[in-house]
Amino acid sequence: MTLTNPSPAAEVAVRRRGHGALGDRVFSWWTLGTGLLVLAILGLILVTTVREAWPAFDAMGPRFVTERVWDPNPATGDAIFGALSFAYGTAVSSLIALLFAVPVSVGIALFLTELAPRRLRGPAVTVIDLLAAVPSVVFGLWGILVVAPALVPVYQWTHDVFGGVPLLGRLVGPVGSGRTFMTAGLILAIMITPIITSITREVFGTVPRADKDAALALGATRWEMIRGAVLPHSFGGIVGAVMLGLGRAMGETIAVALVIGGATNITANLFAPGNSMAAVIVQQFGESTGTFTAALIGLGVVLFAMTVLINVFARVVVRRAEARMKGGVA
Amino acid sequence: MVSDTHLITRPSVTVHAPAAVTTSGAAFADTSVMRLRDVSVHYGNYEAVRRTSMPIQRNQVTAMIGPSGCGKSTVLRTLNRMNDSIPGARVSGDVLFHGQDLYARHVDPTQVRRRIGMVFQKPNPFPKSIYDNVAYGLRINGVKGRLDEHVEAALTQAALWDEVKDKLRTSALALSGGQQQRLCIARTIAVKPEVILMDEPCSALDPIATAKIEELIFELTHDYTIVIVTHNMQQAARVSHHTAFFTAEVDERQERHGRLVEFSPTDQLFTNPADKRTEDYITGRFG
Amino acid sequence: MTLTAPPTFRPAGGGPDLTRAALSGRRRLTNHLATAAIWAAVLLAVVPLALVTYTVITRGGGVMSLSFLTEDIPNSYRRDGGGMAPAIVGTLLITGTAALMAIPLGVFGAIYLNEYGKQRPLARLIRLMADVMTGVPSIVMGLFVYLSWVLLVGAQTGFAGALALACLMLPVVIRSSEEMLRLVPEELRQASMALGARKWQTTLTVVLPAAISGITSGSLLAVARAAGETAPIIIVTGIVFSPNWNLFDGSNTALPAQIFRNASQPFDAAQDRAWGAALTLIVIVLGCTVLARLISRRFATKER
Numbered sequence: 001m002t003l004t005n006p007s008p009a010a011e012v013a014v015r016r017r018g019h020g021a022l023g024d025r026v027f028s029w030w031t032l033g034t035g036l037l038v039l040a041i042l043g044l045i046l047v048t049t050v051r052e053a054w055p056a057f058d059a060m061g062p063r064f065v066t067e068r069v070w071d072p073n074p075a076t077g078d079a080i081f082g083a084l085s086f087a088y089g090t091a092v093s094s095l096i097a098l099l100f101a102v103p104v105s106v107g108i109a110l111f112l113t114e115l116a117p118r119r120l121r122g123p124a125v126t127v128i129d130l131l132a133a134v135p136s137v138v139f140g141l142w143g144i145l146v147v148a149p150a151l152v153p154v155y156q157w158t159h160d161v162f163g164g165v166p167l168l169g170r171l172v173g174p175v176g177s178g179r180t181f182m183t184a185g186l187i188l189a190i191m192i193t194p195i196i197t198s199i200t201r202e203v204f205g206t207v208p209r210a211d212k213d214a215a216l217a218l219g220a221t222r223w224e225m226i227r228g229a230v231l232p233h234s235f236g237g238i239v240g241a242v243m244l245g246l247g248r249a250m251g252e253t254i255a256v257a258l259v260i261g262g263a264t265n266i267t268a269n270l271f272a273p274g275n276s277m278a279a280v281i282v283q284q285f286g287e288s289t290g291t292f293t294a295a296l297i298g299l300g301v302v303l304f305a306m307t308v309l310i311n312v313f314a315r316v317v318v319r320r321a322e323a324r325m326k327g328g329v330a
Numbered sequence: 331m332v333s334d335t336h337l338i339t340r341p342s343v344t345v346h347a348p349a350a351v352t353t354s355g356a357a358f359a360d361t362s363v364m365r366l367r368d369v370s371v372h373y374g375n376y377e378a379v380r381r382t383s384m385p386i387q388r389n390q391v392t393a394m395i396g397p398s399g400c401g402k403s404t405v406l407r408t409l410n411r412m413n414d415s416i417p418g419a420r421v422s423g424d425v426l427f428h429g430q431d432l433y434a435r436h437v438d439p440t441q442v443r444r445r446i447g448m449v450f451q452k453p454n455p456f457p458k459s460i461y462d463n464v465a466y467g468l469r470i471n472g473v474k475g476r477l478d479e480h481v482e483a484a485l486t487q488a489a490l491w492d493e494v495k496d497k498l499r500t501s502a503l504a505l506s507g508g509q510q511q512r513l514c515i516a517r518t519i520a521v522k523p524e525v526i527l528m529d530e531p532c533s534a535l536d537p538i539a540t541a542k543i544e545e546l547i548f549e550l551t552h553d554y555t556i557v558i559v560t561h562n563m564q565q566a567a568r569v570s571h572h573t574a575f576f577t578a579e580v581d582e583r584q585e586r587h588g589r590l591v592e593f594s595p596t597d598q599l600f601t602n603p604a605d606k607r608t609e610d611y612i613t614g615r616f617g
Numbered sequence: 618m619t620l621t622a623p624p625t626f627r628p629a630g631g632g633p634d635l636t637r638a639a640l641s642g643r644r645r646l647t648n649h650l651a652t653a654a655i656w657a658a659v660l661l662a663v664v665p666l667a668l669v670t671y672t673v674i675t676r677g678g679g680v681m682s683l684s685f686l687t688e689d690i691p692n693s694y695r696r697d698g699g700g701m702a703p704a705i706v707g708t709l710l711i712t713g714t715a716a717l718m719a720i721p722l723g724v725f726g727a728i729y730l731n732e733y734g735k736q737r738p739l740a741r742l743i744r745l746m747a748d749v750m751t752g753v754p755s756i757v758m759g760l761f762v763y764l765s766w767v768l769l770v771g772a773q774t775g776f777a778g779a780l781a782l783a784c785l786m787l788p789v790v791i792r793s794s795e796e797m798l799r800l801v802p803e804e805l806r807q808a809s810m811a812l813g814a815r816k817w818q819t820t821l822t823v824v825l826p827a828a829i830s831g832i833t834s835g836s837l838l839a840v841a842r843a844a845g846e847t848a849p850i851i852i853v854t855g856i857v858f859s860p861n862w863n864l865f866d867g868s869n870t871a872l873p874a875q876i877f878r879n880a881s882q883p884f885d886a887a888q889d890r891a892w893g894a895a896l897t898l899i900v901i902v903l904g905c906t907v908l909a910r911l912i913s914r915r916f917a918t919k920e921r
Contacts, residue, residue, distance in 0.1 A: 108662055127659075131666050137847040137880075137898075138845070307753060
């Protein structure tokens with residue numbers, strides 16, 4: 001194409017849907033296609049896993065989630081695949097993780113947004129980034145070889161002191177090895193702290209300066225300002241962040257598989273070994289066949305459904321909270 | 331190339347100078363490249379500009395002035411369909427370019443903008459080298475070979491060559507604001523459009539940089555037709571041959587619409603306006 | 618100009634007491650306690666990070682040597698010596714291939730969201746689902762690739778691992794790239810359009826280059842995270858004891874999988890190899906992370 005000026009051919013030139021009009025259409029369809037890939041993968045995950053898990057669902061029916069026995073190779077009779085004890089392990093370890101991680105994460109987020117001197121803010125962010133960067137398997141390795149043995153005397157002491165207290169005593173029962181629900185929860189707490197911190201921090205960041213100034217101008221201390229202006233504004237966002245952390249904790253596989261102990265067990269004793277849904281899959285998938293494999297995939301289906309629901313809920317909550325704060329529409 | 335000292339003194343001695351060109355008085359003789367006919371612009375249900383008609387004369391500078399909110403920038407952006415990307419914007423009436431309506435169904439906005447370039451209020455060079463900024467439009471339009479010559483010609487015409495010829499490969503963002511704006515002009519003229527639209531091109535610049543751009547605008551009329559929106563009446567008086575005065579009108583439903591009040595040769599509009607509102611505006615702010 | 622703290626003298630006579638002492642003891646105490654708790658929270662995050670880092674460096678450093686990086690994995694856990702070469706090769710190949718698949722697709726997906734879809738219902742759905750997809754457990758992604766690819770081709774391969782990692786990276790790349798595209802000023806798009814550039818030309822030649830450092834940095838973080846993923850590798854790639862450079866033929870292995878397998882063994886030799894592998898993995902992951910930070914910092918200074 002040559003460029004001329006002024007162009008005598010201009011009159012026809014603007015009429016031409018020149019080269020590249022097709023390119024525009026192809027390009028926009030291509031980008032849309034890659035966007036749709038996300039939906040396609042999520043849909044395919046659901047379809048393939050449900051299909052392959054069907055033999056187990058079919059054999060067990062609702063007992064798949066209500067039965068506490070998991071026996072792939074019984075001496076007599078049919079194999080039994082009940083996911084209840086694994087669901088219990090997932091729930092208990094995740095809740096312990098939240099119990100420790102939420103206060104710490106909210107504290108760090110407050111530190112970063114309200115408290116940190118300028119020159120400490122950077123290093124503090126780096127700590128969180130690095131914590132997020134350490135692969136979960138490394139936390140698992142550290143957990144099984146260092147933390148678990150180190151915690152045994154701590155557990156033992158706790159059991160000796162509080163073991164006799166009613167109710168609480170049942171939580172801190174007899175101690176075996178250091179690979180327990182409690183250890184799994186503690187390792188998970190470290191792993192979900194970065195995500196809860198970063199989302200909470202974003203939410204705190206959207207609290208209007210004016211609201212905080214108003215509180216301070218009324219003579220509030222910094223803590224009173226945080227309690228009066230920052231936390232109420234951010235409640236929805238914190239709930240969302242906690243749910244995201246819960247989703248992470250439930251889906252975490254490797255670290256839990258290493259430190260939870262690998263026992264099919266439902267007990268109030270946090271110092272006892274157990275197992276989680278994700279961990280069971282990775283531990284037993286290699287030696288499984290037939291309905292056993294289907295049952296493990298079934299655990300994956302349950303896990304997938306629960307994490308998707310939790311994540312959708314959490315994201316919607318976070319987005320609402322942020323949109324409301326910015327005064328925009330949701 | 332014009333020296334700095336000359337440029338600094340220029341604004342004080344050349345007010346109205348270009349107006350001499352149009353003393354033929356044949357303002358509406360058909361040397362027009364573009365013509366607006368009953369053009370209205372709506373944003374959703376809101377009518378931003380109401381029924382505007384005016385010609386754009388070839389190789390002349392047409393200025394659009396008026397208070398803010400009078401729709402002058404909106405009208406300018408209808409001239410190369412830059413309003414297309416604003417959701418809900420709708421243009422009615424005819425915007426004619428060599429007699430054909432730019433908003434006709436078969437017209438491709440990309441081709442329109444190739445012929446009718448635009449320089450924006452804030453200098454907006456791409457975060458690329460000076461050379462690549464100027465070459466961008468050429469490459470996009472498939473020009474192969476002799477890029478160096480085209481780039482040099484465009485930069486020379488934009489009165490920037492001497493200042494940047496030794497650093498063509500450095501980032502355009504390192505230039506001063508005035509240089510960036512001249513680079514944007516060079517980038518626009520590199521693709522050799524017929525018409526160049528300028529949307530308050532000097533509003534972000536200091537007086538010296540402004541004087542350089544004004545000088546440049548005058549030079550460019552040899553090869554290009556220029557339409558410039560400005561909030562600065564002196565600037566309109568200095569650089570333009572024709573001036574369109576817009577104002578904001580409040581109608582019976584208490585809605586504001588931009589409206590073209592007067593379109594005349596520049597010296598006539600500023601010395602002997604036909605409309606009372608024009609007179610109020612130029613005396614109120616110009617005196 | 619220097620800002621100084623409010624003067625702490627008590628006014629001589631009559632004026633209001635503006636010192637801290639005017640605050641009630643209870644309010645002051647609460648404020649102090651809260652401040653202390655917040656500092657404690659930060660320390661609680663620092664401690665495990667420091668401990669993990671310290672242990673990995675000391676235990677891993679003890680076994681680190683050239684031969685550890687270049688020798689095959691012993692095929693018995695209890696045997697001393699040997700190295701992690703096959704796992705290093707596997708990690709680099711599998712993660713690299715995953716990045717080659719996920720990053721271009723993710724960037725195009727981001728272009729759809731930011732340049733075309735914007736706030737349309739479909740785009741909002743994709744955005745939400747990309748967020749949700751980042752929360753899908755990696756073990757589920759492993760199962761998915763096992764069922765839809767490994768069963769299809771009939772063998773565990775390194776490529777299957779790359780597919781799984783690519784699925785895990787994709788939503789992260791999409792969302793981080795979209796954030797970066799959003800930062801590109803609208804004026805640049807308009808300038809390009811005013812030159813008669815088509816939207817696809819504008820996107821590829823102006824918008825994308827303007828955001829490229831941010832996109833690179835975000836993608837590197839996604840790569841770093843994927844390099845540490847373990848569960849899908851264990852399920853879909855199998856295991857080998859000598860390097861397999863072919864992703865499409867035969868099983869493979871990777872550092873995280875080796876750490877997992879060796880960590881649960883009672884033998885000192887296996888545990889040593891696990892620590893060495895952990896140190897190697899952390900160096901790779903941190904390398905990506907630090908590179909990402911450097912790139913984004915350069916980006917930040919260039920823009921301002």
